Amino acid sequence: MRLTALAASLLLASSVHAADTVKVGFLSTLSGPGAGLGVDIRDGFQLAMKQLNGKLGNLPAEVLIADDQQKPDVAKQEAEKFLKKDKVDFMTGIVFSNIMLAVGPQAFDAKTYYISANAGPSQYAGEQCNPFFFNVAWQNDNLHEAMGKYVQDKGFNNVVVVTPNYPGGKDAVSGFKRYYKGKSEEIYTKLGQLDYAAELAQIRAIKPDALFFFLPGGMGINFVKQFVAAGLSRDIQLFAPGFSADEDVIKAVGAPMLGMFNSSHWAHDFNNPENKRFVADFEKEYGRLPSLYASQGYDAAMLINAAVRDVKGNLSDKAALQKALEAKKFKSVRGDFKFNSNHYPVQNYVLRVIGNDAQGRVTNKTMGTIFTNHADAYVSQCKMK
Amino acid sequence: MTQLFLEQALNGLQFGLMLFLLAAGLTLVFGIMDMINLAHGSLYMVGAYLAATVAAVSGSFIVGVLAAVIGTAIIGALLEVTVLRRLYVRDHLSQVLATFALIMIANESVRLIWGDQAVMLNPPDALSGPLEIAGFSYPAFRLLIIGVGVAVALLLYLVVTRTKVGMWVRAGASNREMAEAMGINVKQLFTLVFAAGAGLCALAGAMLGPLLAVQVGMGESILILAFVVIVIGGIGSIRGALVGSLLVGIVDTMGRALLPWVLREFLPGPVAANLGPALAAISIYLLMAAILFWRPAGLFPARG
C-alpha cells in the first residue's frame, strides 16, 4: 500500500538487491503543526545519506520514510509496517516521547535496533532500558539539569519555573531542581495555552531574579514574545533548555530573544571539522542554519553507518551489531561522547546565549561548558540484559 | 494585592477583546448566512502570515496589518464566490465537511509557501515594551489590542444599526426572500459580509501575531475558543459575542490567576497543587456547559 515511499530513491539509483542493502525505517512527525522538528531530523539524516553517497557502512541503503501525524496509534501502525512488511534493519526519527513509548515495544519485540534521534524518555533510561534502544541525543531531563546547575552556580536564589501541567512538564521541574537548590515557585499552565498575561502578572508580583521555562512548540514562542512585551526581561534573567531556544524558535521571535541563556549538547558554532562540514553543507543544501534536531538526525545516520561498517554488513549477528553500536566509532558533530550502560549518551553540556553573529543574524553562541561527561539520573535503575 | 487584582482584570479584558476580534466575524457569518465556517481559523492564519510577510518586506507593521486585512478580504470574497456560496442551502454537516477540507488545504498551502516553522511578526518598536503609568506597568501592545477591540466593537455596532448596509444585512438575515423582493441583492450582500468577516479575521491574526506564534495550525486552537465565545453569547449576536468574549477572557484569566491561590488556602498542599491547574485548564468549558445548561441558546439568543 505504501507505494514505495522511496525518499532515498534518488540516492540509490543503482540496482538494489534485498540481501545486501541496509533498510532504515524513518518514522517521524512530518505533517500537521508539529512537523517542523520532524522535518529537521529528516533533513539532517538525509544530508548524512547524501554525504555517504546513499550508502550505510558501504552497503546501498534504502531509507523508508513515514509520517506518524503525531498520533501514537498511527505511529504504531506505520512501525508495524516497517517491521513486518518491509523488515527494516534499523528504525529512527521519532520526535515525541509519548510516540516513542508507544512504538518502542514493537521494535524491541522484532529485535530491530531503534536509534533515537530525539525522544529520550526516562522509562527507557531506567527500569525499561532495552538492548535494542540507543539514544544519540540526550535523556529528556539532561538539558533541564544543565540549566539548573548553571542557575545554581551563578548564585540565583529566587527562581520561577513555568511549565505545562502534564507529566513531561513535571519531569522538567524535577530535572531542574535536581541541581538547583534555591528558592523556587512553580507555575503550571494549560497544555497548548495561548495567552500568558495572568502568569506574567504573577511573576511580576513574585519578583524572581531568574525564570526557567519549559514550554514545547508554539507555547514557548508565545511565552517569550509576551514575556518581553511585558518588560520583564529587564529585571529577570531568562533560562530555557536548548529546544526552546533553537533556530526554529529564533526564526519566529527574533531580536526579543537576545540575551537568553539556554543549555545544549551541541551548537552550530562548535569548532570541530565534522561540525563545520555539517553546518556548511546543511546551509548549502537547505538554505537555513541547522537546529539541534538536525544535528541529531545527522548523528543517527552516522552511528548506523559506523556500526554497519564495523560488522562488515553482517546485520544478522545482533550481538555483534550491538557491540558495534555501543563502540560508536564515528566522530559526532558535538565532539566526543560515549554510550552509557543504558545506551544513553555520556557527554558534555554547554551554555549558549542568543546573540548576533558575524553576519548580524540572531543566533546561538556557545559560552562555556556546564557539565563534562554528564550521564542521566536513571542509569542506576537500568539492568541491561 | 489590589494592584495585582487590577492587572489581572485588565488581562482578562484584553484576552477577551482579543477573542472578540475573531468571534465577531464568526458570529456575523454564522448568524447571517447560517453557515458553520470552520475555515474561519484558516483565514485568521492567512491574515497573520500575510501581515508577517508584508511587515517584513515593507518594514512597517501598519502596512502589514492593512495589507493583511485587504488581502484576506479579497481571498475571503473569492472563496465565497467559488466554494462557500453553494453551501448556504446545504445542511450544517455538509458545511462542516467542506470547511474542514478547506482547513486541510489552507494549512498545507501555507506550509508549502512559508515552510514548516513559525515565522516572525513583531510589534512596532515603539510598542514592544511596557507602558508605565504611576508605577503601574502594562505591555503597550496589549493596550493597543484593547483599543482596537473596543473600536471594532463600536464600529460594528454603528454599521449594523445606523447604516444602509447594516439595514440590508439585518433584512437579509431575518428574511431572505422578503429582502430580495424589496430589491436587495442578497448574493452580493453575502459576499460583502463574508469579505468583511475575513477582513476581521485578518485583523485579529495581524494584531495577535506579535503576541502569539505565527505558525501552521494557529487557527484551530483559537477557533475552538471563538466558538465557545459565540455559543455563550448566542449565535448571530454581536452583543452576545462581545459579552461572551469578555466572560471567557475574565473567567479564564482569573481562573488561572486565582484558583491555585484560593485552593492552597483550603486544601492540603499536594491536592491543591494538582487540582488548581487542572481546574483552571477547564474553567471556560465549565463556564460554557453551565451557561448552556441554564440558557440553552446562549445569553443573547438572536433567533426566536
Added chain:
Amino acid sequence: MALPESARPPQQSGALYRQTAMRRYLALAVLSALAALPLVLEALDQSFYISFVARVLIFALAATSLNFIVGFGGMVAFGHAAFFGAGAYTVAILMEAGVVSAFISWPLAVGVAALLSLGIGLASLRTRGVYFIMITLAFAQMIFYLFVSLKHWGGDDGLSLLSRSAFGGLDLKDDAVFYWLVLACLAAALFLLDRLAHARFGRVLQAIRENESRMEGLGYPVMRYKLLCFVIGAALAGLAGALLANHSQLASPNLLHWTQSGTLLVMVIVGGVGSLYGGVVGAVVLLLLEELLSGFTNHWHLVLGLILLVVVFRAPKGIAAYTHALFRRGQERE
C-alpha cells in the same frame, strides 16, 4: 435568522436504514469476503495488512456508533472521542490492576462509556443544533485535560497494555484471530442497529427527528428516547475503544482529543449521515486515502482536502448514499 430548519430540504437519511433484500445479500457477500481476507493475505504473504484492516474496522465501528447518534438520532455530537477514549482507558486501567479477562473488562468499558454518556446526555440534551455540538465538545475537553494531567495513568504518554485481553480459548495475540473478533463485533453492532432502527424504538426516534414538538404533543417522552439513542451510540463507541486499546496495546489522551471527535464526524459525513453503512464506508475511505496518499507526499493533507471537497459537492449525502443512488439508476435503466 436565515433559513429556518424546516425550510431545508427534508433529510431522507432514515430511509437509508431501510434494508432491501438486495442490500442484505450485498452486505452478506462483503462480510464473507472480509472474513476470508486474512486467509488470502496470509497466502499472499502480506499478513501485515490484517492488522491494518482490523484498525480500519475498529474505526468503522466507532464511526457507525457516532452515525447512530448523528444520523439516526439527529443529534450532532462533537464529543464522541470521550466515549471512545473512555472504553480504551477502562481496559488499560483494568489491565494495570491485573484484570486481564475480556469478559470483565470489555463489558465494563461499554458500561463506563454508557454511564458517562448518560451524565453528559442529561446535561446536554436541553440544547440543540450548534449549542449541542459545543456542549458535547466542552465535556470531552474536560475529560481530555483531566487525563493529560493525571500522571498516575500516564498523562501525555498514555497507558500501555502489557498484552491483549484474554478471551476464553481465543488467542487474541494472533492478528487474524483478533481481526475476526473485531469483524464479529462490527457485524453484530450493525445487526443490532439495523434491528433497533426497525423496531418501535427506531420508528419513534425517526418521527422525533422529523418533528420533535409533534411527538412531544402526542405524549412521547422525547427526551428519554433521545437520551437512550445517545447512550447506545456511546456504549458502542466504548466497545470500539476497548478494541482499539487491545489493537495498539495503548490508551492515550490522543484518543480523547477533539480532533479525534472531528475525524469520526468527518468519517460519518463522508460515508453518509444516517445510512446504516455510512460510518463503515467513511472510515474505510478516509483511512485508505490517508494510507495511500501519505506514501506519495508529505503534503497529502492538501490532496485529501481537495478530495473531501469533491465529495461534498458530488455526493451531498455521502458516499454510501451516492453509490446507492448510482446502483438504483443502473437498475432503472435495465
